[in-house]
Amino acid sequence: MPSLEGKIRYAVVGGGWISQAAFMPGVGQTSNSLMTAIVTGDKEKGAELARRYGLDVYGYDEYDAMLKSGTVDAVYVATPNFRHREFAEPALKAGIHVLLEKPMEASLEDAEAIRAAAKASGAKLMIAYRLHCEPGTIAMVEAVRKGEIGKPRFFTSTFSQTVRATNHRATSGYWAGPVPDMGTYPINAVRNLFEAEPTEVMAFASKTDRDLGCDDTVSVVLKFTEGRQASFTLSYSAEGVDQFYLVGTEGAMTASPAFGFGEGTKIGYELAKDGETSTHEAPEVDQFGGETAYFSDCILSGREPEPDGEEGVLDMIVLAAIERAIETGEVQKLQPRSRLRRIGQEQSRELALAKSPSLVGIERPVE
Numbered sequence: 001m002p003s004l005e006g007k008i009r010y011a012v013v014g015g016g017w018i019s020q021a022a023f024m025p026g027v028g029q030t031s032n033s034l035m036t037a038i039v040t041g042d043k044e045k046g047a048e049l050a051r052r053y054g055l056d057v058y059g060y061d062e063y064d065a066m067l068k069s070g071t072v073d074a075v076y077v078a079t080p081n082f083r084h085r086e087f088a089e090p091a092l093k094a095g096i097h098v099l100l101e102k103p104m105e106a107s108l109e110d111a112e113a114i115r116a117a118a119k120a121s122g123a124k125l126m127i128a129y130r131l132h133c134e135p136g137t138i139a140m141v142e143a144v145r146k147g148e149i150g151k152p153r154f155f156t157s158t159f160s161q162t163v164r165a166t167n168h169r170a171t172s173g174y175w176a177g178p179v180p181d182m183g184t185y186p187i188n189a190v191r192n193l194f195e196a197e198p199t200e201v202m203a204f205a206s207k208t209d210r211d212l213g214c215d216d217t218v219s220v221v222l223k224f225t226e227g228r229q230a231s232f233t234l235s236y237s238a239e240g241v242d243q244f245y246l247v248g249t250e251g252a253m254t255a256s257p258a259f260g261f262g263e264g265t266k267i268g269y270e271l272a273k274d275g276e277t278s279t280h281e282a283p284e285v286d287q288f289g290g291e292t293a294y295f296s297d298c299i300l301s302g303r304e305p306e307p308d309g310e311e312g313v314l315d316m317i318v319l320a321a322i323e324r325a326i327e328t329g330e331v332q333k334l335q336p337r338s339r340l341r342r343i344g345q346e347q348s349r350e351l352a353l354a355k356s357p358s359l360v361g362i363e364r365p366v367e
């Protein structure tokens with residue numbers, strides 16, 4: 001354990017869009033993290049990225065050797081959802097920390113297995129919920145906690161984009177589709193804004209003439225205790241929209257953008273209260289650098305990261321219930337659950353946004 005100048009050394013697993021466009025440049029914005037390796041199925045792309053960032057290149061079949069190499073303290077897993085456990089579990093078993101992209105996996109069973117591996121390991125697991133370290137999101141959670149909108153009553157959200165029909169997101173069924181890929185954001189947001197877990201789930205799904213390998217557009221309603229509700233619509237086949245509205249007994253909060261990242265993205269909010277509207281600005285930050293800096297701080301100081309396996313599994317429980325609701329057309333009841341840990345101010349990281357590099361050997365998944 002650590003490493004070069006006290007920095008956590010990361011291996012990037014999967015050289016796709018989010019690794020190249022966001023994580024790899026973001027690491028350079030931190031003062032406590034660096035990259036030493038990339039694990040990829042494309043050696044040519046790997047060689048180019050290795051030149052750019054000074055990395056060792058490994059194939060997926062060399063993963064165990066990489067874990068044992070002594071050159072890596074943590075892995076950032078950014079393969080498709082259905083290839084998360086395959087890399088997260090062996091790393092945790094080998095005592096290597098894991099920053100795992102959302103959603104945790106493509107089944108609740110696989111997500112539970114990752115969580116169990118983290119519990120049994122001395123190494124830490126953080127689900128890469130970048131917004132848990134984003135100052136604007138944290139300000140919204142704190143404002144609701146302080147009672148700025150009174151008691152929260154309902155949440156509505158729209159999150160849509162046009163995903164390329166050829167990307168694995170659009171060709172691999174429900175668990176790569178708009179609900180796990182994008183729905184994780186409103187689910188995670190409302191769970192943290194209400195500080196509660198849903199008790200009932202209903203959903204409707206439709207396909208368009210784009211003929212994707214999953215439903216294009218899904219609408220979900222979640223029921224919570226104390227008369228609270230959330231509803232949201234997700235789409236892979238529509239203009240990019242990214243917003244939520246949260247209405248309480250004494251005010252309403254709206255955020256747009258609410259879930260995005262990158263150049264020009266400032267996750268502020270408007271608060272409507274007592275007949276007046278106030279605007280709460282937030283900075284443009286490097287969200288990927290921020291979450292990585294937070295995770296490395298946790299590793300270096302021996303603290304458990306807040307977006308842990310339990311947080312990831314609680315979202316997966318809702319995603320699995322939405323799948324059942326779509327399949328059966330019936331309301332899905334969930335057993336009462338609670339979570340003690342919630343997003344806190346100390347997680348906020350405000351790092352300048354890195355310049356977005358040119359992509360090597362891939363195209364953006366979104367048109």
Ligand SMILES: NC(=O)c1ccc[n+]([C@@H]2O[C@H](COP(=O)([O-])OP(=O)(O)OC[C@H]3O[C@@H](n4cnc5c(N)ncnc54)[C@H](OP(=O)(O)O)[C@@H]3O)[C@@H](O)[C@H]2O)c1
Pocket residue numbers: 014015016017018019039040041042045077078079080081083101102103128130167168181261362365
């Ligand atoms: N936090 C966020 O804001 C955010 C945003 C986007 C995505 N994500 C998550 O990050 C993960 C990756 O998403 P992405 O947008 O980077 O996807 P992507 O551009 O399609 O890249 C995925 C990469 O995984 C590797 N891979 C390994 N097995 C594969 C297979 N069977 N099919 C396709 N690719 C395979 C490939 O890298 P090699 O060629 O190097 O092997 C590929 O480039 C997903 O879990 C997604 O939900 C998170």
